[in-house]
Amino acid sequence: MSTAQDILKAVGGPDNIVSLTHCATRLRFQLVDASAINQTEVESIKGVMGAVPQAGERYQIIMGGAVQNAYNDINALPEMQTRREPTDAELKAAARAGGVRGRFAWVDSFFEFLSDSFRPILGALLGASLFITFMSLMSTLGVIGNWADPRVELPVGWQFVNLLWQSVFIFLPLMVAYNASKKVGADPWVGFAVMALVMLPGFSALGTSDAAYTATIAGSDVTLVDIFGVPLTIFSYNSQVFPPLLMAGILGPLYKLLKKIIPENLQLIFVPFLAMLIMLPLTAFLIGPIGVFLGAWVAGGLGAINAFSPLIFAIIIPLAYPFMVPLGLHWPLNAVMLLNIQQLGYDFIQGPMGVWNFACFGATAGVLYISWRGKDVQMRQTATGALAAGLLGGISEPSLYGIHLRFKRIYPRMLIGCLVGGLIIGIGGTLTSQVTTNAFVFTSLLTIPAFSNIGLYAISVVAAFVTSMVLVIIFDYRTPEQKAAAQRSSADDEAATAEPRVIVVGDVESNQSKQWVAALGGEANIVALEPVAETRVRVEVNDSSAVDVEALRRAGVQGVVEASPGVWHLIAGLEAAQYAEGMRRRVASVQPA
Structure with a gap:
């Protein structure tokens, strides 16, 4: 099949x-x-x-x-x-x-909302980041001038090439509005249309009319124009992501409310009409400006930390990201990066972020080396795909979810790589110039030319990669017990079949399996065991009186049944195969071959 x-x-x-x-x-x-x-x-x-x-x-x-x-x-x-x-x-x-989703359901829902607002457009963002890298490479080689400086006039052909990435980032608010509106259950095209209002050329033109005036709001000079006596703030919403997220967060509940109060036979017309009637002016007058100021406030806070100590900032970001990405906390930072580029003309977060990415990929490379040496086909396949996605695409999720979060020994080694790379990029940036980039890119091998102070950036990410990889190779990513059992299992499988396969047993299953073996009377009491019926582990023991049923239940076994004298069935759920393998490896590593 x-x-x-x-x-x-x-x-x-x-x-x-x-x-x-x-x-x-x-x-x-x-x-x-x-x-x-x-x-x-x-x-x-x-x-x-x-x-x-x-x-x-x-x-x-x-x-x-x-x-x-x-x-x-x-x-x-x-x-x-x-x-x-x-x-x-x-x-x-x-x-x-x-x-x-647990005790704090709204937290999970919030971060899932953020993730689903960006994930569908990752392909477009990745493609655009490679166009940016190409422009940066051409500028570095002296083929063209500084493509990121609006004062530099490029030849008309290169002007067109420079537009290729802008088609994604300038209209990013519309893409985010569509995805976010869809996530909250509203018509995504209504969300798209609402956000499109503040991106119309005519909307921006209001700021240059005779009726426009300047005022200071939250310490910033902004352009206002009175619309029927109500002040309208004129911003450039290009590349902004906070406004569409806030807009969708209000549009979703509004859409559900309208569907409740409007008869079904009238919903097709009046639900979108009334939603737009409310959300269009609300976004232009209130939600949009709040989103802009919110993003500026977050960006300003990070900028203050960076201004106080670029070294501390360069260390904190790589060390924080390994914990932020699994929780979805990195999505707001991506929005800040885009805002920095729009307002400052450059971003200072992506350099230290690249250190974390390459430390992550280095740990995966270490796992790949060990799995290749140990003939662990399944882990080798997982690590190969994860490493390719990381080095070529800058995507860390396959490494995190496929490997790192399953083996607790990887994170300490990876964090050391983050620290080494962060120290290098921080100290080097203090002595020379800080690593920045003029555009939002995915930190991979292909996008290294997009960074300023490219030599320092390259040294820092290579150091992070090599440190994590070497530490994983030297100290392994498994416990000694897991390592010994995997080697024994691999040898047994190789003798039985031309294509060896080792079931991956995580730390949780390994620890519980150890408790189960002890409750069954220890390794010496176990004659044979195997997973059966998808949810159970069948165990044959020498002495049933040595089996502690209560201890098994306390150790997480959902049910214990003595099917026949000396034969016990442990109801383990969907992880029965992992638990059976963990127990088998435990017995194999202690008993003589």
């Missing part, structure tokens, strides 16, 4: 899918029932770099740069064309389940 068919089968078939979307690296499933998914089976599929079960019947499969093709291939399968549509009850249950 193809990869698409394997994935479809692993998630329960087409009738189990409520919806399927994707981001830059992951397939995102909303399922009718996610309890039957075999995690090990999913992660063993060719091309899959990892899987992320989530609350509320949601399930994500990491595909790296191949995610778009995988998404298209799944939707093109004949089974998907004839699949049963979910019932209203299933859709409502999925919607209710989607809200189960």
